[in-house]
Amino acid sequence: MYNELNVLIIDDDDIERTSLKRALSSTDFIYNIVEESEPQKALQQLTYQSFDVVLLDYLMPSVNGIELMLKLKKAPFVCDTAFIMVSNYADDELILDAINAGAQDVVLKEDVTPSQLKRSILQAKKRYELEQELYDSYRHMKKMAELDSLTGLYNRYHFEESLLQRIKTGLRHPSEITAVMLLDLDKFKHINDTYGHNVGDQLLVQVASRFKKVFRSNELFARLGGDEFAFACGQLKSLNEAKQIGNRLLGALAEPFNIDGHVIHSSASVGLAMFPVNGNTQTELMKCADIAMYRAKQHTIEKLCVYEDNMQAEILFKYKLETELRRASMEHDFELHYQPILKDNLIIGAEALVRWPQASMTQRPDEFIPVAEECGVIQKLGLWVFKQALKEMADYLNATGSDFMLSINVSPCQLTEPGFASSITSLIAQHDVSPECITLEITETALLNENVTTLENLKALHKFGLKIALDDFGTGYSSLSHLIKCPIHSVKIDRSIIDDSKSQHSMIKTMLAGVANMLQSLNMKIVAEGIETAEQASYCNQLNINYHQGYYYYKPMPRSALVNLIS
Structure with missing residues (x-):
């Protein structure tokens, strides 16, 4: 309950102001009353002091009560002030306009009595407090709705x-x-x-x-x-x-x-x-x-x-490529080619390489494979490559025994899947192929983060009998720890190093020789990929890198061409 209330009466009519003061004084409540006849002076009052209630005449000479109330509400000390509109008449439209503008009540002057005015003031004050509680609750909920619960930042x-x-x-x-x-x-x-x-x-x-x-x-x-x-x-x-x-x-x-x-x-x-x-x-x-x-x-x-503006076109290209990849993975629009791997000019194995001849946007693996990895299609595509390679080469592998090695690329995304190793071993068992005939080629990026699941999959596959080759060695993430921690059987030196060996720059050749010596000291088989010239092949032989692969020897070819070539 309120002990006393500060009340501001605003009315240009002296008689009306006196009538309101008399009605307030006749109640058993304590009011500190200030009265003003001019809107500008009333605004000044609210600039310097606060009031609990403002009794405001609707009909003023220069401005109506609603317009004046909106101005008064912007005053510095109008923070806990309830407004009651006092009028000679009050139809439904006026009442609604006043309430919508922020008044807590509207009373008729002819109905003003001490008890009625006291009741109206107390109700208006209580209504205002309830409105403020509701508004404060709204502001709190709005703030909570706009904040991130974890960090406290905006959302x-x-x-x-x-x-x-x-x-x-x-x-x-x-x-x-x-x-x-x-x-x-x-x-x-x-x-x-x-x-x-x-x-x-x-x-x-x-x-x-x-x-x-x-x-x-x-x-x-x-x-x-x-x-x-x-x-x-x-x-x-x-x-x-x-x-x-x-x-x-x-x-x-x-x-x-x-x-x-x-x-x-x-x-x-x-x-x-x-x-x-x-x-x-x-x-x-x-x-x-x-x-x-x-x-x-x-x-x-x-x-x-x-x-930059050209980035939009690149994103659109990748989006369309992703859509086409998803469709192609459902309809198996891919096929495999095989690029021979040679030792001392004899074919001792081949690498299975995925091709997409029906692609409308790009047939280049170096463009569609990264997109497949980003959008999650690589898991399905990678498993298809493995199945298809075993399906196409199983008879030949079984006929030649361990004399022929089939290399299959595996994406880093596949290796992070907990069930990857078991799915691969099941496929090999289904096709009755000796695991010693299969080499999994992985990139150094697969080992960069030392993912626990990746290492577990590699160890399980190595234990099953598969050989693990580290592909693209020397692309910038090379680390001896990768060779030590992981069951690596062989290393494929990246084509960029082989290509640079054409240069007469002694540092490039020294680096290649150093890499070869290091890997040979670890008893690792070394494959030089990307060989395109006789000079590159000769230099690799000088370094005792005897396993070669590249366009100088053979381009990737269909399975039938590979078998005919070997036969």
Whole structure:
């Protein structure tokens, strides 16, 4: 209950003001009453002091009560003030207009009595308090709905709504630039898979904490979901200024994170789009930033990428290619060719290579295989390659015994599947092929993260009898630890090193000789792939690299041509 209330009476009629004062004074309640006859003076009263209730005449000479109330509500001290509209008449339309404008009640002057006015004031005050509680609850719920519960950052909804407002502001100031950046942590799934989701969540919290420290008050940032963050910076003068902000973000991740005793190194990829250069809506800008971020993820050094118009065409190409790949994997539109592997000019094996002759967009494996890996088609395609290779070559392998080696490529994505080893061993058993005749070719990227499931699959397949070859050795991730930790039987030296050996540059030749000596000291079989000239073949022989593969000898060919060639 209220001990006393501060009341402001606003009415241009002296008699009406006196009548209201008399009615208030006749109640058993304490009122501190201030009266004003002019709207401007009433506004000044609310500028310097607060009132619990304002009794406001609807019909004023210069302004009606609703218009005046809207002005008064903007005054500094109108924070807990209830408004009661007082009128000589009150039809339904007026009452609704007054309530919709923010009045808590409307009373007729002819009905004013001490008890009725007291009841109206108390009800208006209570109604106002309930409205405020409801509004405070709404604001709390709205804030919760706009915050990310894990990191405490704003979420996607708030970011997109705020970005929309910044764009509207930017339209009024065309000389200023607004930058939109999307940031995605690199290899975050690997961290979750290796250390668990709890560690992954803690990493996100610590990343968000670092971002808070490097961002300024006028810069908007949010967590969109997963390991993806968004940033918006307005009132910029140049692209370089935006890039500096992006590099500030990347710099925040430079130091490792210590989580539950694990030292975790985290990096990120940032895509940058600019308003109004790259778009005039938040949808366009975020789409462009996302495309640029996708490009940044493909780079190992430059992790901040600015959107360019040609990127849109590349994304569209990949999307269409992905769609066609999914269809092709369902309809088995692929086929296998085999490229011979030779030792001392004799064919001792062949590598199965997938071909896509019906493709309308590209038939190049170096273009469609990476897309298949990104969209998840590679698991189905890789299994088909294995089945088809065994189906086509089983009779020949069984006839020749272990004298002929069939090499089959395996994607890093396949190796991370828990059931991969068992599915391969089952296929080999179904075709009654000796596992010693099969070599699995894996790339160094498959071993880069030292995924536990990958290592378990490789060890299980090696134990079953398959041989493991490390393909593309020397492409930049080479590590002796890979050769020691994994059951590697042979190494295929990347064609880039073989190709560079044509150069008379002594460093290139010295490097190739050093690689060969190292691998031979580890008793590993070495295959030189990509040989295209007699000079390359001769130099490899000088280094005792006797296993050769390349166009100098044979191009990939269908199974029938391979069998005829060997026969």
